[in-house]
Amino acid sequence: VSAADLDAFWKLLTVRATFARGETIVSPLPSGKQLTVLLGGVACMAARQKNGGRQIYAFHHSGDFLGLHGLVYGESTGQIEVEALSGCSIGTIDPDALEQALQHHPVIGQALWRAAMIEASVFRQQLVMARWPALKRVAHLLCEQLYRLGSGSRVVPLSQIDVADAIGLTAVHTNRTLQDLRKLGLLSEKRCIEVVDKERLQDVAAFDGRYLDPAVTLSRWDIRIEG
Amino acid sequence: VSAADLDAFWKLLTVRATFARGETIVSPLPSGKQLTVLLGGVACMAARQKNGGRQIYAFHHSGDFLGLHGLVYGESTGQIEVEALSGCSIGTIDPDALEQALQHHPVIGQALWRAAMIEASVFRQQLVMARWPALKRVAHLLCEQLYRLGSGSRVVPLSQIDVADAIGLTAVHTNRTLQDLRKLGLLSEKRCIEVVDKERLQDVAAFDGRYLDPAVTLSRWDIRIEG
DNA sequence: CGAATAGTTGAGGTGGCTCAAATTTTGTGG
């Protein structure tokens, strides 16, 4: 990615805004072709269920595109929204400016497809996790978040309720499972979710982060992401 | 899709072969950029688990691309294979010929992306189903298969074990759930899985097949699939 | 300081699992 490409990309971000935890960043339907970039904080792609519950499909971190599902799925699938899980700041991209930039800087388009493919990749991993017991599931989610936050991070900035909604457990059971992880010496005894022993946590979760960085290579379509 | 496009596509299929139920059509790793088209029968994309179990991610029907995951994910994710669930016939596509055809017939490339997006879409729906009770899950899977097989179909050509591996239930519990559906008058009493009351089955499953036909529209990328 | 949110703990219920075996169907070789 050249400096010129990056520069062009930053110029796309026209509107900047901030959101507090719990606020909706991208609404279900009217989003249309609107594309958003998360500049700071943690958000999630989620759907509200008829019973009032919330199903979290994936978490978003700084640098992620928000609302890709709107481009990809159209209005064909259920009410997906993007919700702020911490204080978040975002930039929005004007569709017209995006079209122009895509022509001059194909790298941006590649990044979009890469992001869409990683999303699918995360979905598939979630399907695998769905059949694991609670301890392994929670452990894997924490590994995934540490991986995305960067190597230095030890604290996962999510509430237990967020974790529960993401892996499909009750908040109560999630709590008990976290306590089990603490008793095992994998998490600290603090109130927040702080990983003490990342190595053993990854063993418990059988974590392999490679699915978070898929190489998108499709023939001569010129879409090739350096590993 | 013009006749010329279709013609060009059929000329791509060089090698034709048949497989019996249980045989592996696309192997996990060495598949590489090999692309395959399912010409007849039913297959599934699945992964073998350490405990010997089989997790089915999605089913493939006549006309589907097989091994797309190899293009999209590279070798980054677990051992995915494509397995024949009935007698299957396939055609394979030579990578070089594909590259040429992609340039002359962009429709083919669009079809590839469309297929990849539908796969992701199916994954996401599976995530939703994973939190439903068994009856609703089985019912939804059957609706999905009827939808893919075409409006005239009433029989789902899968074994109960296939169904179980796809939705994450035991074969035993899947059997009991199918019997519940029979008692409800939604399935026939035959040995195979034959849907009697498609309407009520869709009610039970809260089925909405639109996620199987996402419109892939990404700005000026010229990828637009007619509804 | 009160109100809302998040975390913790307890008691009891249940959906789906495990293990085991019988029965039916399908496939295969003679």
Place this chain on the structure above:
DNA sequence: CCACAAAATTTGAGCCACCTCAACTATTCG
């Protein structure tokens, strides 16, 4: 066409991971 093997379906009994409901405590924030 039959005999046997392999695979698929069915049935029963017991168990446990996770859920539900219901408090109580700790924290954050206006």
